Amino acid sequence: MAHGNRIVRKLYLVLSIAIIGSGVFFFFFRDKEGPALKVSPESPSVSLRPLTVELKDEKSGLRSLQIVLIQKEKESSVITRQYPDRPRQVSENFALDPSMLTEGAFTLRLKAKDGAFLGGNASEVELPLTFDKTPPVPTVLSRTHNMRQGGSALIAYSLSEKPSRTGVKVGNREFPAYRQPSGNYLCLFAYPHDVERADFQPMIFAEDLAGNLGEGGFYFHARSGRYRHDRLNISDQFLNAKMPQFRNEVPEAQTPLDIFLMVNRKLREKNEGDLHRHGANTATSFLFDGAFVRQPGKTMATFGDRRSYFYQGKQIDNQIHLGVDIASFVQSPIKAANAGRVIFAGFYGIYGECVIVDHGLGLQSLYGHLSRIDVGEGQEVARDAVIGLSGATGMAGGDHLHFGILVSGVPVDPIEWWDPNWIKNNVEDRLADAVSGQ
Numbered sequence: 001m002a003h004g005n006r007i008v009r010k011l012y013l014v015l016s017i018a019i020i021g022s023g024v025f026f027f028f029f030r031d032k033e034g035p036a037l038k039v040s041p042e043s044p045s046v047s048l049r050p051l052t053v054e055l056k057d058e059k060s061g062l063r064s065l066q067i068v069l070i071q072k073e074k075e076s077s078v079i080t081r082q083y084p085d086r087p088r089q090v091s092e093n094f095a096l097d098p099s100m101l102t103e104g105a106f107t108l109r110l111k112a113k114d115g116a117f118l119g120g121n122a123s124e125v126e127l128p129l130t131f132d133k134t135p136p137v138p139t140v141l142s143r144t145h146n147m148r149q150g151g152s153a154l155i156a157y158s159l160s161e162k163p164s165r166t167g168v169k170v171g172n173r174e175f176p177a178y179r180q181p182s183g184n185y186l187c188l189f190a191y192p193h194d195v196e197r198a199d200f201q202p203m204i205f206a207e208d209l210a211g212n213l214g215e216g217g218f219y220f221h222a223r224s225g226r227y228r229h230d231r232l233n234i235s236d237q238f239l240n241a242k243m244p245q246f247r248n249e250v251p252e253a254q255t256p257l258d259i260f261l262m263v264n265r266k267l268r269e270k271n272e273g274d275l276h277r278h279g280a281n282t283a284t285s286f287l288f289d290g291a292f293v294r295q296p297g298k299t300m301a302t303f304g305d306r307r308s309y310f311y312q313g314k315q316i317d318n319q320i321h322l323g324v325d326i327a328s329f330v331q332s333p334i335k336a337a338n339a340g341r342v343i344f345a346g347f348y349g350i351y352g353e354c355v356i357v358d359h360g361l362g363l364q365s366l367y368g369h370l371s372r373i374d375v376g377e378g379q380e381v382a383r384d385a386v387i388g389l390s391g392a393t394g395m396a397g398g399d400h401l402h403f404g405i406l407v408s409g410v411p412v413d414p415i416e417w418w419d420p421n422w423i424k425n426n427v428e429d430r431l432a433d434a435v436s437g438q
């Protein structure tokens, strides 16, 4: 019996250790936390736009979700869910029923439980929100907007409420507007060179914090542009001299002609795409005053020229020239066309050594093919300040300046910006509209 007692005692001990052990285990590793809850979009203001709630509970999985909205002490159920499979992660989309809500303050209460013992751990979140289903309404403050294909226009307007995003939309391009000290908005936009007259239908758009999108048309007069056709012969001499600088940008290209075609197509497209990113790096008011200064020299190419490229008598490519080429003597001092701030200074693909100066509201001037750069990014420049020397870096056959004007990254014809009358009628008068509100 003594022997049997010893076994019982031993078992008892092992059992005790196991029980205490599991108790310790339970104590330290028990899931005490409710599920993580996240509602998006995260905004204090909501509309009829669907919301998403993401639930997560890595330890015990999810048991249930309940969403209730409370307005003026009245509670309405939005969602009730049970998750018998105890998923670790769940995403639920839901929209608010407008019949349960009036515009104004309400509370959204979310309650989630996990699959842990004894009914699970609960998480509860109460979000104080505002229900808003009214989109911002624009009122145009400026009069007729005269536009030419490839040209620019400035519009002044006010909005019935503060937006999260506003501007002018042309097709799928958006030109942001900037709020002025008067509380009104100014938007510089383009009639892009590649949009046909029949497709040009600019609209003001404004989205509020809740996601309500308001749109409004305005009076404008637009005429299509006429462009020159230009033939460019690409020689082996040009290819051998110019293409090695791009070898790292298109490593897959084999011959100098391959490099040329890839640079002229892909790199050009990438460089032009990147202009949009630069366009957002802008001051919220104009930094310049009066007409832009045209660099002295002969015009070698104009804005919008349709260029056909020929190699050994065969047409190999087509592109559109999106600036004005001006040539004078080799290594001419290049001056800022107007006051602004340098936002880019360095090698920029087809434009070679390049400077971009911001003039505010998305308006920027670009100086390409430089042989030397004398300014740095962030530097403020006055009109006529020397920013570098002309050259033939990038995709340039000879020493010249490629001068570009950009409106939120979209190239426009610089000729308007060189014209004091155009500036007076289309820019200065619009600025006055934005201040006075007509």
Ligand SMILES: [Zn+2]
Binding pocket: 301, 321, 323, 324, 325, 401, 402, 403
């Ligand atoms: Zn050019």
